[in-house]
Amino acid sequence: MLFQTMAGSAFGGAEEFFVRLACGFQRAGVDQFCAIRPNEGRNTVLSSAGVSFSELPFGGRLDIRTPFILRRLLKQHKPRIVLSWMNRASRMTPSGDFVKVARLGGYYKLKNFRDCDHLIGNTRDIVEYMLREGWPAERAHYLPNFVDAVPGEPINRSEFNTPDDVPLILGLGRLHENKGFDNLIRALASVPDAYLWIAGTGDLKGDLLKLACEMGVADRVRLLGWRRDVGNLFASCDVFCASSRHEPLGNMVIEAWAHGTPVVAQASQGPVQLIKHGESGLLSPLENVDALGRDLRAVLDEPALAKTLSSNGREIFISNFTEDVVVTKYRAFFDEVAR
Numbered sequence: 001m002l003f004q005t006m007a008g009s010a011f012g013g014a015e016e017f018f019v020r021l022a023c024g025f026q027r028a029g030v031d032q033f034c035a036i037r038p039n040e041g042r043n044t045v046l047s048s049a050g051v052s053f054s055e056l057p058f059g060g061r062l063d064i065r066t067p068f069i070l071r072r073l074l075k076q077h078k079p080r081i082v083l084s085w086m087n088r089a090s091r092m093t094p095s096g097d098f099v100k101v102a103r104l105g106g107y108y109k110l111k112n113f114r115d116c117d118h119l120i121g122n123t124r125d126i127v128e129y130m131l132r133e134g135w136p137a138e139r140a141h142y143l144p145n146f147v148d149a150v151p152g153e154p155i156n157r158s159e160f161n162t163p164d165d166v167p168l169i170l171g172l173g174r175l176h177e178n179k180g181f182d183n184l185i186r187a188l189a190s191v192p193d194a195y196l197w198i199a200g201t202g203d204l205k206g207d208l209l210k211l212a213c214e215m216g217v218a219d220r221v222r223l224l225g226w227r228r229d230v231g232n233l234f235a236s237c238d239v240f241c242a243s244s245r246h247e248p249l250g251n252m253v254i255e256a257w258a259h260g261t262p263v264v265a266q267a268s269q270g271p272v273q274l275i276k277h278g279e280s281g282l283l284s285p286l287e288n289v290d291a292l293g294r295d296l297r298a299v300l301d302e303p304a305l306a307k308t309l310s311s312n313g314r315e316i317f318i319s320n321f322t323e324d325v326v327v328t329k330y331r332a333f334f335d336e337v338a339r
Contacts, residue, residue: 001031002081003033004033004085020323023051024323028327058088086103103119120141120143155233167194169296172198183289188296189217196222199233200225239264241265248269250270250273253265253270258317260314261310264296264299280313
């Protein structure tokens, strides 16, 4: 029996992967139960997949209700493995007569996980970080993410006032400084005729629109808001840009590979671990707007290069990041630590 706890934000990559993994476990016949925050979008997907769960507040330090209910649920379900996601859920999940595992999708402070038996990092670099921080090697494990590879349908570009015959660049993620959309908008100024779609929500929407006006590209930038139809977005664009200046993993790179879309990325932590420059994507030096613009133009202007990048990326996805591959690795890990 697997018990998962997730206290995620309304939107986010880790939260989306939790949903994919829980649904993947369900399809693979894993006996599981989840304790999660209320979220209509995510929890509707979980319910449709047959995943059993309870909704808990997962509030701040004064929230005594969530730990109380968690203890009751754990006593009721008697799991052999408890998998907690990120800081808050791990702090609020008590230890017990089970193996407590936490999954880290970033370089979190390990003091939040000191009562865990094992830690999972979704990149090898995060695992190396655990070891540098003194976590025992035999209790640190690398397990990758997988992404949804169901082919999408191209979106009618007129929905976002975008001509059919122009190059289209796609960006995905929260409208946050870490995501580097400011650099992507600046780079767009040197990519003639191309339009830019950015799918995501966040506090920087006004700032990004203002920057687009200052750069003279406002007529070619579209902010789409949060979207769940990622496959349709990839089917609609010519190149995906992972513009993050700080990105521990880069799920978005894997998603682009899954959908056969060529990738240009700033050389942040995650993309550097995934992409081999010139083979499975192009890596631009961090904060180098000129280089980012050149790489975007290269992919849009050279069909052979775009085909090579998308083909090689797709092969890497199939070998390492499909649902079957990753769920099988998780199940083997659970069997190992439960023994």
